[in-house]
Amino acid sequence: MVKTLVLMRHGRARAARPGEDDSERPLTKAGRVALERSLPATLALLGDRGSVAVWTSPLLRARQTARLVARAARAPEPVVHGSLASTDPERLMAELQEAEGDCVIAVGHVPLVPAVARGLLGTSPDFKPGAMLALEPGGQPSGALALWFVNGPAVEPWEELDALESALAACSRRIAGRRDDFLAEPSASNLHRLRISLREARSLARFASPWLRGSSSLCDDLSLVQGQTSRLRDMDVLLSLVASGSFREAACGDGTPSRLPQVVSLLADEREREAGRLKGALASKRVSAALSSSLKSLDKPRLTKAAREHGVARDELAQRFDRLAGKADALRALPPSTPDELHTLRKREKELRYVIRRLGDQLAPGQASRAASLREAQDVLGTACDYASAARLSGELARKGRFSEVRGELRRISSDCSQAGERAFSHAFGGAELADVPSPDENL
Structure with missing residues (x-):
């Protein structure tokens, strides 16, 4: 299990257009800019926690968010994990249990992201677009330690x-x-x-x-x-x-x-x-x-x-x-x-x-x-x-x-x-x- 896990919901995305596949909805320009402005300060809260890996859902809005995160964290290119697009928190938790390293930032969606947070902490904050929750997973269910939570940046x-x-x-x-x-x-x-x-x-x-x-x-x-x-x-x-x-x-x-x-x-x-x-x-x-x-x-x-x-x-x-x-x-x-x-x-x-x-x-x-x-x-x-x-x-x-x-x-x-x-x-x-x-x- 990684030492530090950051759960993140993707940034503000455009509403679906008629006939458009939901997986292809991109970030809005405002959503992208809001993340670009806020991510450096948010990621600075991690301090020196070693190497950072970025995981992402395969959906376009999550991949775009993950690329912004990787750039701000000076991390390698994001790695796509299909589990981050599912609604089954156990599937993602199983992958995290097998993962090694210092820090993983996992970019996904609701309801999955808050469900994983509840499984680790026993509770979950309200994840608005772009919100990030950092925690130390620990070895027992509901035994994780919350480090900090930053809600999504204001896009208005x-x-x-x-x-x-x-x-x-x-x-x-x-x-x-x-x-x-x-x-x-x-x-x-x-x-x-x-x-x-x-x-x-x-x-x-x-x-x-x-x-x-x-x-x-x-x-x-x-x-x-x-x-x-x-x-x-x-x-x-x-x-x-x-x-x-x-x-x-x-x-x-x-x-x-x-x-x-x-x-x-x-x-x-x-x-x-x-x-x-x-x-x-x-x-x-x-x-x-x-x-x-x-x-x-x-x-x-x-x-x-x-x-x-x-x-x-x-x-x-x-x-x-x-x-x-x-x-x-x-x-x-x-x-x-x-x-x-x-x-x-x-x-x-x-x-x-x-x-x-x-x-x-x-x-x-x-x-x-x-x-x-x-x-x-x-x-x-x-x-x-x-x-x-x-x-x-x-x-x-x-x-x-x-x-x-x-x-x-x-x-x-x-x-x-x-x-x-x-x-x-x-x-x-x-x-x-x-x-x-x-x-x-x-x-x-």
């Missing part, structure tokens, strides 16, 4: 960190895919999806800044790319408003023939030029470098030392969200008095909604209802912002030579957009009705 902080990293990596994939979609077909819908993916990534990076290194540079790079798309997005809003016929009556009010079809045609040409400019900008050295750096930083986030060593507690995530939500609530309570302040409020509330969308399971309960209310509020704020941008752009285009023949129509459109924006602003913060105000295409 690593699960939260994994969720955060996974959300950021998913942002990288979405941006890359939607950039490619836009370059292949620079439609309004593809631009919209690209912009959303950039905003989501920036929102999550800003939210995760306490646990990320270089988050400020990442947000700056994403803002640089996003900024390149803004004018084309404004063109799409204006073109949608004019093409929908929202301003036909205003343009014909002086009795002259409507030139709105000509306005639509000229705006479509302008949009095509702007789409070409944006495609060129995305391929430019400066913007492509910023985008490439962003994708890399999102795909493999650089964590702070504290995050690498301790993970992220769920309470920390909730507190971070509450702080950002408090700032947005304070902006809304003022309320904003200029279009720029309105835009800032809308941006902050969008950030909250994107964080809830991608990290809702990690935040406090009830955030789903908040996301719905944020979406409703942003629809109203978005209407005001869209009319403000359409007013600015139509006024700007009215001063360009190639729009000289429709200058009057563009000026009327600019005036109407400005008035509609004021009504939308009043609705958002004063209760005025928006029933008579045309709404831009919500997909923009």
